[in-house]
Amino acid sequence: xxxxxxxxxxxxxxxxxxxxxxxxxxxxxxxxxxxxxxxxxxxxxxxxxxxxxxxxxxxxxxxxxxxxxxxxxxxxxxxxxxxxxxxxxxxxxxxxxxxxxxxxxxxxxxxxxxxxxxxxxxxxxxxxxxxxxxxxxxxxxxxxxxxxxxxxx
Numbered sequence: 222x223x224x225x226x227x228x229x230x231x232x233x234x235x236x237x238x239x240x241x242x243x244x245x246x247x248x249x250x251x252x253x254x255x256x257x258x259x260x261x262x263x264x265x266x267x268x269x270x271x272x273x274x275x276x277x278x279x280x281x282x283x284x285x286x287x288x289x290x291x292x293x294x295x296x297x298x299x300x301x302x303x304x305x306x307x308x309x310x311x312x313x314x315x316x317x318x319x320x321x322x323x324x325x326x327x328x329x330x331x332x333x334x335x336x337x338x339x340x341x342x343x344x345x346x347x348x349x350x351x352x353x354x355x356x357x358x359x360x361x362x363x364x365x366x367x368x369x370x371x372x373x374x
Contacts, residue, residue, distance in 0.1 A: 222254040222365030224335050228294065234367040236329060237239065239294075241322035242373070247280065248333075255337040256362045259287040263336045263357060265350055270329040278350045280318045281309025289326050300346030305355035307346040309353055318349060321371035328372030337363040340354065 228248035229235050237243035262285035271277035282296075285306040298317035301307050308328065313319040323329040341349075342356045 222252055222335060222337060222363045224250060224252045224333060224365040226333070226367055226369070229369045232368055232370065235321060235371045236330075236346060240320040240371055243320070244295075244300040245318075245320040247318035247320075248369075249292065249294040250333060250335070250367070251291040251292060252335045252365055254363065254365065255287065257365065258339060259362055260335040261285060261287060261298040261338045261340065261341045262289060262335065263338060263353060264292075265353065266333045267350065268323070268329050268331050270323070270327075271304070273323065278312040280311055280333075281348065281350050281353055283307055283309065283344065283353050287337075299301050300313065307344070307348070309344075309346070309348040309350065310331075316353065323372060325373045327361070328370040331369050332366050333369070334364060336361050 226248050239248045246284045263283040266280035267276035267278045269276040286304050308317045310321040339362045
């Protein structure tokens with residue numbers, strides 16, 4: 222699968238409006254290449270460069286309809302979106318997207334990973350990345366990712 226954004230290119234800088242230093246809105250994302258047998262899609266955004274043992278989770282979204290191929294900028298903080306997709310809890314302990322907010326220093330990498338699944342996930346809104354990854358085990362048909370960077374000097 223291929224994941225793109227009109228906000229930044231692969232390996233490019235995430236715009237300030239999509240970070241805690243700006244409006245903290247989710248970037249627009251688009252994807253292609255999901256298999257025809259896809260029953261749902263999931264998205265996880267995390268920062269493996271966070272100064273801790275596990276990657277810092279910025280966004281968890283699951284049960285996106287299989288015919289969905291994009292997300293517009295500034296998805297709200299609703300637990301359930303109009304299309305039935307459910308948002309999980311990020312490591313800011315909030316539902317929905319939480320933009321980059323790294324400590325001063327080198328830029329961090331943020332991976333927006335989209336998964337095509339052969340099932341709907343039987344999870345409630347507010348599920349964690351770990352719960353979503355556990356529920357996805359054995360159900361991933363394809364995966365794509367887009368990496369953007371953000372740092373504070």
